[in-house]
Amino acid sequence: MNGEDGRDVAVLRNKRDASRYQILVAIAARQPAVSQQEIADAVGVTAQAVSEYVRELVESGAVEKHGRGRYEVTKEGVDWLISRTEDLRAFTEFVTEEVVGQVDADTAIAGEPLDAGETVTLTMDDGVLHAHAGEEGSATARTLTAADAGADVGVAEFDGLLDYETGTVTVVVLPDVRDGGSRAVAADEVARLTTQHDLLATAGVEALAAARRAGHDPDVRFGTAQAVEEAATRGLSVLLLVGPRDLAAHTDRLREGSVGYELVDARESPGAAIER
Structure with a gap:
């Protein structure tokens, strides 16, 4: 198997090479008394397959057999392990730094x-x-x-870690249009609050009308629950004008995101915080 930088990672070329590497490692870790069944369990192949691999390793000079169930990895076997391990380490570093590192961007x-x-x-x-x-x-x-x-x-x-503080949200609750809608909110108070925040978001027709009566077009009109949470998470202060039908979706999202907010009932006094 070749790395993108041209490196040949021989031990990854096929399953047989990988199994040979694992079995040689298992022998080195357990020598001289080595149970083929124990190796089979560790590597995930049959005892018959281990027997065949061990025979090949002995024939190639990578392992010496000293009697039944007694094996030792030779200098040639150790050198082969070291070379393949260095290939694997270099390939792992390449994947971590050049592949995964660029994906996590x-x-x-x-x-x-x-x-x-x-x-x-x-x-x-x-x-x-x-x-x-x-x-x-x-x-x-x-x-x-x-x-x-x-x-x-x-x-x-x-x-x-980035050193910045999470923003907060001021939620101005508008009544339903049948209860006054945007007309129940003091336009000058909405305008004042807007100048004290980085962004103005509106959810619902009543909220949009209230913003326009105050002389402002909202920065966010659609997808406001997600947008408001994300803006606050990124350190911005947000004034949210919201109608009663959309209120729960927004406050639930803010609580789930651990974003601080104050809730204002516009029908009483737009400047009076009643929930934090």
């Missing part, structure tokens, strides 16, 4: 021009992952691509 915004393979510091700015030259921060990664400042850049090989 993310995308960031480059803070300045970056080269591929450069170590960068990661920050969460305005809810978006950013990569900056240098490795002085609490979280670092390696760039997978080159990028100009402000462009998207692939990052992987993460180390450390």
Whole structure:
């Protein structure tokens, strides 16, 4: 079996080579008193197959037989094990670093021009992952691509934890349209709250109407339960205007995501928090 870098991993080429390797390891671990049934159980083949493999190992000079049930791995056998083990280790490192490492990747915004393979510091700015030259921060990664400042850049090989605080959500509950809907909310209070938050989200027609009466178009109108939770998780503060039919879906999602929120009943006083 060849690695993507051209490395020949002989012990992985077929099941017979892999079984031969495992049986030789089992003999080395148990010598000189070796039970073929014990090896069969450890490797997952029949005792008859173990007997055949052992005979081949003896004939090839990798194992010496000293009597019934007594075997010893020779210097040639040890050298063969070492060479195959080194191949496996090198191939495992290649898979971990070059294959798995690139699959476990993310995308960031480059803070300045970056080269591929450069170590960068990661920050969460305005809810978006950013990569900056240098490795002085609490979280670092390696760039997978080159990028100009402000462009998207692939990052992987993460180390450390991003240092930022999770955002919170202010939930303004609007009554049903039959109970006043958007007209029951003070437009100037909604406008004031909007300026104190990073994002404005609306769920329901009453909520959209209330935002527009306050002179604002929402940043989020659809898929708000997921979007609001994700925005807060990324450090943004969100003002959510929500009608009674959609309230439970949003608060359940926030609780499940361990996102802090305050619930405001707009029919009484938009500034009075009644739940945390």
